[in-house]
Amino acid sequence: MPRPPRRTPVNRSRFAILGALTIAPMSGYDLRRFFEENLAFLWSESYGQIYPILRDLKAEGLVEEAPPEAGAGRRREYRITPAGRTALADWIAAPVTFVPGRIEILLKLFFARQAAPGTAEAHIAAFRAEHRERLARYAAVEERLRTELAAFPDNVYWRMTLAYGRLGSEAMLAWCDEAERLLRDAR
Amino acid sequence: MPRPPRRTPVNRSRFAILGALTIAPMSGYDLRRFFEENLAFLWSESYGQIYPILRDLKAEGLVEEAPPEAGAGRRREYRITPAGRTALADWIAAPVTFVPGRIEILLKLFFARQAAPGTAEAHIAAFRAEHRERLARYAAVEERLRTELAAFPDNVYWRMTLAYGRLGSEAMLAWCDEAERLLRDAR
DNA sequence: TCCCGCATGTAATAAGTTACATGATTCT
DNA sequence: AGAATCATGTAACTTATTACATGCGGGA
Numbered sequence: 001m002p003r004p005p006r007r008t009p010v011n012r013s014r015f016a017i018l019g020a021l022t023i024a025p026m027s028g029y030d031l032r033r034f035f036e037e038n039l040a041f042l043w044s045e046s047y048g049q050i051y052p053i054l055r056d057l058k059a060e061g062l063v064e065e066a067p068p069e070a071g072a073g074r075r076r077e078y079r080i081t082p083a084g085r086t087a088l089a090d091w092i093a094a095p096v097t098f099v100p101g102r103i104e105i106l107l108k109l110f111f112a113r114q115a116a117p118g119t120a121e122a123h124i125a126a127f128r129a130e131h132r133e134r135l136a137r138y139a140a141v142e143e144r145l146r147t148e149l150a151a152f153p154d155n156v157y158w159r160m161t162l163a164y165g166r167l168g169s170e171a172m173l174a175w176c177d178e179a180e181r182l183l184r185d186a187r
Numbered sequence: 188m189p190r191p192p193r194r195t196p197v198n199r200s201r202f203a204i205l206g207a208l209t210i211a212p213m214s215g216y217d218l219r220r221f222f223e224e225n226l227a228f229l230w231s232e233s234y235g236q237i238y239p240i241l242r243d244l245k246a247e248g249l250v251e252e253a254p255p256e257a258g259a260g261r262r263r264e265y266r267i268t269p270a271g272r273t274a275l276a277d278w279i280a281a282p283v284t285f286v287p288g289r290i291e292i293l294l295k296l297f298f299a300r301q302a303a304p305g306t307a308e309a310h311i312a313a314f315r316a317e318h319r320e321r322l323a324r325y326a327a328v329e330e331r332l333r334t335e336l337a338a339f340p341d342n343v344y345w346r347m348t349l350a351y352g353r354l355g356s357e358a359m360l361a362w363c364d365e366a367e368r369l370l371r372d373a374r
Numbered sequence: 375t376c377c378c379g380c381a382t383g384t385a386a387t388a389a390g391t392t393a394c395a396t397g398a399t400t401c402t
Numbered sequence: 403a404g405a406a407t408c409a410t411g412t413a414a415c416t417t418a419t420t421a422c423a424t425g426c427g428g429g430a
Contacts, residue, residue, distance in 0.1 A: 027382085042294065073426045075380075088301050092301060104199060168359075216409050236390060259399095263409090
């Protein structure tokens with residue numbers, strides 16, 4: 001007798017894809033780029049996930065394939081179905097699952113006494129550079145949201161996610177300062 | 188001919204375990220609790236990782252097993268070896284790998300227009316509660332670091348990781364306010 | 375013609391969790 | 403005796419990435 005499944009599967013990638021398809025019909029290739037270009041710091045999907053999930057979603061009737069257009073090569077475009085919209089809405093409404101963090105820089109810093117002096121300082125410096133760069137990118141997106149994307153019905157939700165990134169990175173810069181101060185005081 | 192490995196494996200769990208063993212010799216059970224109790228919001232390890240890794244680490248000479256003590260049941264205690272310390276120090280010194288985020292609440296909010304009105308507000312409220320709770324827990328740890336753990340040689344590094352958590356959660360509370368404001372303005 | 379961008383798809387592998395099986399010791 | 407806690411270990415599964423194989427269409 002096969003063992004029963006342990007718990008309801010999580011499947012966040014399916015809903016990421018379904019969500020992306022509410023913006024516009026897309027191919028697997030488009031989806032990859034959509035996440036890469038618009039959601040880089042908040043979500044990512046790889047081909048190894050996208051294509052099999054698209055196949056499953058189609059089999060379940062949550063997406064449908066657009067009829068192939070002439071001269072579009074091998075391109076296969078998918079759009080979300082009403083059933084897909086319902087499934088997505090249900091998932092969005094369900095409580096957010098708490099994922100225990102695995103933040104590599106903190107693990108390294110927690111044990112940094114084991115490494116050569118200056119190691120913690122170097123990681124903090126790289127971290128500061130990373131978040132400064134992100135802030136610059138967020139500012140560019142914020143500008144687009146205020147202008148060309150101002151009329152999009154999702155605009156307010158996109159601003160919210162952007163604000164998360166901005167406030168998060170600003171806090172990380174403040175943390176870099178505090179961490180360096182702690183290190184200096186300890187010497 | 189077998190294909191060559193694609194890239195150097197990541198193996199962060201090995202180093203988390205090695206790091207924990209620099210604090211004190213521990214059993215697999217101890218390690219689980221160590222992460223759960225001390226690093227909950229920053230790192231986690233499950234038994235399914237811990238026991239096999241301990242076995243491998245021992246085979247590689249990076250940890251060694253303490254001779255079994257009388258009346259300690261089945262307990263097997265491990266301590267880090269000099270080779271293990273070297274391997275750990277090397278890993279800590281290596282640049283931090285950037286892991287693209289997969290932040291579920293942001294994914295849900297990004298597409299929240301697809302869900303019933305009030306969904307975004309509910310997620311934000313739960314998120315605020317979560318971070319308020321974390322701040323309380325951080326305050327308790329901060330107190331311990333100032334008193335009973337003040338003399339620990341790792342103290343400054345532990346304060347740094349704690350500061351990360353505190354500043355991060357404070358920023359998340361500020362974001363909750365801003366997100367709610369954005370939502371109100373949009374109505 | 376050759377390269378690039380668009381495009382689909384999969385095999386191998388990595389990384390991790392959950393739930394279970396099992397058993398010893400300590401506390402009430 | 404029974405419950406709780408300490409303790410080890412693994413099988414099944416889930417989730418995800420990477421690198422590759424393959425191919426079309428357009429422009430230099």
